[in-house]
Amino acid sequence: MRHPVVMGNWKLNGSKEMVSNLLKGLDAALKGVEGVDVAVAPPVMYLDLAEQLIGKAENKIILGAQNVDVNAKGAFTGDISPEMLKDFGASHIIIGHSERRDYHSESDEFVAKKFAFLKEQGLTPVLCIGESEAQNEAGETVAVCARQIDAVIKTQGVEALNGAIIAYEPIWAIGTGKAATAEDAQRIHAAIRAHIAEQSEEVAKNVVIQYGGSVKPENAAAYFAQPDIDGALVGGAALDAESFAAIAKAAAEAKK
Numbered sequence: 001m002r003h004p005v006v007m008g009n010w011k012l013n014g015s016k017e018m019v020s021n022l023l024k025g026l027d028a029a030l031k032g033v034e035g036v037d038v039a040v041a042p043p044v045m046y047l048d049l050a051e052q053l054i055g056k057a058e059n060k061i062i063l064g065a066q067n068v069d070v071n072a073k074g075a076f077t078g079d080i081s082p083e084m085l086k087d088f089g090a091s092h093i094i095i096g097h098s099e100r101r102d103y104h105s106e107s108d109e110f111v112a113k114k115f116a117f118l119k120e121q122g123l124t125p126v127l128c129i130g131e132s133e134a135q136n137e138a139g140e141t142v143a144v145c146a147r148q149i150d151a152v153i154k155t156q157g158v159e160a161l162n163g164a165i166i167a168y169e170p171i172w173a174i175g176t177g178k179a180a181t182a183e184d185a186q187r188i189h190a191a192i193r194a195h196i197a198e199q200s201e202e203v204a205k206n207v208v209i210q211y212g213g214s215v216k217p218e219n220a221a222a223y224f225a226q227p228d229i230d231g232a233l234v235g236g237a238a239l240d241a242e243s244f245a246a247i248a249k250a251a252a253e254a255k256k
């Protein structure tokens with residue numbers, strides 16, 4: 001039985017005041033919400049503050065991060081290692097987000113390296129995959145997602161996906177308000193699961209696959225009603241405590 005995971009990706013947004021208000025508001029809004037793992041990924045700058053606030057929260061909030069680098073220590077200016085993330089209590093680490101693939105030219109192979117490094121350190125990779133609008137229109141969605149997952153499977157074996165999270169995020173739906181329909185998202189999620197099942201039915205059955213792309217309180221329940229959608233990776237709506245908690249609540253209720 002897969003456990004739903006709803007994760008907020010705060011991207012390049014935050015200040016001490018905002019982090020404090022958002023986490024306190026989220027803690028209050030999550031009262032009584034059970035049966036879903038709720039995670040947040042603030043900018044690394046605010047992990048320390050977030051760890052302290054989460055430590056005082058009444059409801060469980062998992063701390064995550066938006067990226068990791070591929071070196072452990074030494075002369076790598078500006079890099080952040082898995083050990084550093086662990087030091088601040090971050091466990092769920094987003095990798096391969098389309099914004100990093102696009103703006104920082106991160107390849108499938110580079111993302112797979114990050115995946116391996118996180119696993120090695122006992123952290124949970126949240127592997128983002130998804131197609132561009134042009135690829136979608138060309139009918140290449142499943143092939144693109146399969147290629148992105150295969151970069152991990154080919155280097156680390158399908159078992160590496162055990163305990164990891166996959167976030168299917170059609171790029172054209174991220175931050176655009178143009179969300180995929182729940183039925184289309186389900187079709188792609190089922191295809192992703194079937195692709196993994198070609199290597200291992202057991203791994204495919206257990207891996208959490210989130211949907212991401214303009215998820216809001218208004219459309220969340222429709223996604224979570226789908227059998228292969230196990231939660232959401234949320235950008236914009238995660239910056240509002242009430243909206244994000246409402247999405248988490250929708251996941252908890254749908255997956256009871």
Ligand code: PEP
Nearest residue numbers: 174175212213214235236
């Ligand atoms: C994201 O950045 O991962 C995302 C899904 O953003 P949004 O919810 O704003 O579309």
